[in-house]
Amino acid sequence: MTAPFPDHPQLSGNYAPLLMEADAPDLVVRGAIPPELDGTLFRIGPNPQYPPRDRQHHWFAGDGMVHAFRIRDGRVGWSNRWVRTPKFELERAAGEALFGTFGNPLTSADEARGKDSGLANTNIVWHGGRLLALEEAHPPFEMNPADLASKGYFDFDGGLTGGRMTAHPKIDPATGEMLFFGYSVGGYFTDRLSYHVVDAGGNVTQAAAFDAPYAAMIHDFIVTEGHVVFPVLPLTGSLERAMAGRPPFAWEPDKPGWLGVLKRGQHPEMTHWIEIPSCYVFHPMNAFEREGRIVADVMKYEAAPLFPHADGTPGDPAKATARLVRWTIDPARDEVKEQVLDGRPGEFPRFDERRAGLGYRHGWFAAVEQRRKGDRGNWTEIVHADLESDRRTVFSDGEAHHVSEPVFVPRAPDAAEGDGWLLFNVYRAEQNRSDLVILNALDVDGEPVAVAEIPCRVPHGFHGNWAPGV
Known part of the structure; x- marks a missing residue:
């Protein structure tokens, strides 16, 4: 019998x-599904x-659940399934949680110690004909x-170095290559990183390991046509x-930050490190190169949210809010300049990924009104940022309606940037339930x-991606 949470x-x-x-194969739809939408949104x-074993539960530590919204011929179906990792199966057999938060051996049950603690709960991508659920501490x-x-x-047929893969790989729109990294690949909380390149068919073409300045949670990274930045x-x-x-993970603001700049194609031991003031970034929107x-x-935070200081004291909530900023990184001068692009609290930035690593105009993100700064995840708005005209438009259904990360789907493969949904x-x-909303991306x-209309609620989650024709 499951205990109460x-x-x-x-x-x-x-x-x-x-x-x-x-499974709900045919949801009630208000409006009309665009006929060009043919595929699946995986979230x-x-x-x-x-219920967790630890008193200090962390949102990031839950078992992964996938939600699939299948759109075809003007109809929408929805289904959901847990990701049945070894951890999930072991705990399902026991009828209770066996692992401490993030697999902490100090708080895990005896029968769980030394066993795989993977969660597969952070992102889900379609690449090389495979649907991959990702969580950065495991394959x-x-x-x-x-x-x-x-x-x-x-494990990419044995090609995965270090057994870990970021939840945020980047796919090159020109080559179809998938680039990714892993952190703590030498064991728990080491400063060793890995870097991989996988071709469009899912075959590893580059794999290497290298050292970072210190052990850190590196959630995402930055990729352009010619460089990667860690x-x-x-x-x-x-x-x-x-x-x-x-705390196994903690905010240490007295340490500086570092940006590791590597030319694509070079061995990662050639990474050039540039020191920056203490800050935190979970998610970039996009990056490109201009004049060297x-x-x-x-999305930059003054201080990492959701994590305490090393002594266990809580962080300052006033600093734990992200805003969209532009970093201009000059490796030749070891210089990083910063410009605020949007001052409202936001997260989950997305863009038209056909422009990944290239100059771009349109981006979108989840946000809250300025007066509700520090809402910590109950996002109420979708913001369209036109970075060329500096114009912003906003979707909102009211403060009681909370939005997820927006995912862009182009109208056609050759449609203009931002032309889609x-x-x-x-x-x-x-109503204690959720909807799937489809907006014109340039008219939010x-x-x-x-x-x-989904007949139940979809819990707050992290990321999703569109798989055309799937």
Whole structure:
């Protein structure tokens, strides 16, 4: 018998897990689904199947659950499945949580120590004919796109160095290559990184390991046509802290940040490190090159949110809010200049990924009104940023309606940049259920093109991606 979940802000409201798997093959739709939309939106997020063992639960530590929205011939179907990792299966057999937060051996049950603690809960990508659920401390976990059945870990036929892959690989729109990195590849909380390039068919063409300035949680990275940039920022990892009962990941603002700049095609040991002031970035929007410099648009925090200081004291919530800034990185001068592009609190930046690593005009992100700064995840707006005209337009359904990360889908492969749709979920708190909303991507403050009504709620999650024709 499953025990009740504790009263915890990251286990209540729309953060509470959905304790069922279901199929709804034909959702009620208001409006008209564009006939060009033919494929599946896959979304993923943390969804613990059992109450946590640790008193200090963390939202990032829940089992992965995938939601699939299949759109074809003007109809929308929805289904959801847990990712059945070895951790999930071991705990399902036991009928309770066995692993401490992030697999902490100090708080794990005896039967879980030394076992795989993978969650596969952060992002889900379609590449090389495979659907991969990603979480940065483990290898990718393959799912069947047709029925969301779990297939198991995938290591690129033995080509994965260090056993870890970021949840945020980048796909080159010109070559179809997938670029990714891993951190702590030498063991828990080491400063060793890996870097991989995988061709369009899923074959590893480059794999190497190298050292970072210190051990840190590196959630995402920056890629242009000619360079990659590894942001090592002071959300540090420490096995010694974890074994002493202190935070395994903690914010250490006295440490500087570092940007590791590497030319694509070079061995990562040639990475050039540029020191920057302490800050944190979970997600860049996009990056490109201009006049020998790297221009990167990122969601920057003064201090990492959701994590305490190394002594366990909480961080300053006033600093734990991101805003969209532009870094202009000049490797020749070891210089990084910063410009604020949008001052409102936001996260989950996306763009037309046919422009990945290239100059671009349009971006979108989830946000809250300025007066609600520090809402910590209950995003209420979708913002369209026209970076050429400096114009902003906003979708909002009101403060009680919380939006997810927007995903852009082009109208056609050769459509102009931004010509297409945004797909995202809206949680309607007063009805305790969710919708799939489809907007014209260049008219986000206009009426939705279509709204598909989901018969239950989709919990707050992380990321999603569109798989055309799947």
